[in-house]
Amino acid sequence: ASLTDDVALGEVYQVSEGQDVVINGNGNTLSSTTGNRVINVDTADNSSVTVNGLTIDAADKERAISVYGSDSVELNVNDSDITAKMYAVNIASNAPDAEVNVENSTVTGWCAIQTWSNSSVINVNNSTLIGNNVYSGTSNSFATIVVNTTGTNSTLTFKNTRIEAN
Numbered sequence: 001a002s003l004t005d006d007v008a009l010g011e012v013y014q015v016s017e018g019q020d021v022v023i024n025g026n027g028n029t030l031s032s033t034t035g036n037r038v039i040n041v042d043t044a045d046n047s048s049v050t051v052n053g054l055t056i057d058a059a060d061k062e063r064a065i066s067v068y069g070s071d072s073v074e075l076n077v078n079d080s081d082i083t084a085k086m087y088a089v090n091i092a093s094n095a096p097d098a099e100v101n102v103e104n105s106t107v108t109g110w111c112a113i114q115t116w117s118n119s120s121v122i123n124v125n126n127s128t129l130i131g132n133n134v135y136s137g138t139s140n141s142f143a144t145i146v147v148n149t150t151g152t153n154s155t156l157t158f159k160n161t162r163i164e165a166n
Contacts, residue, residue, distance in 0.1 A: 025054025037063035114146035
């Protein structure tokens, strides 16, 4: 898909099994008026999502892009700006072998990138990851980048990347 204007989806964009999705944003914004995320990769083994030149505005949503129940998913974020209230990029524990590649982008949320997934590969290059600490009390024990207890055997690589915790 190639956006020629900002798009506010009436529902969460659902990626299906084996689907290869490419969204060329051309500097436009993608958001959703319903649900708690903008893009959902759920029960979608061997799928890929690539966003180029796109702003994903999920500032009022729990997640911008979520991967659940899906083996071997590849997520590519290029020249884009992703913002969520909570988790900008979320890889769940039942999504083994997920690969996330972020290039020349800004990813912002309570947690910019988190994984629960075994054997995740996360590569971030020439980008900015921002964690905004908006909660008080014990729920505040989160970070800009999180590898949860089930994220074993994961590899994270950061090159020329700024990591902020606000």
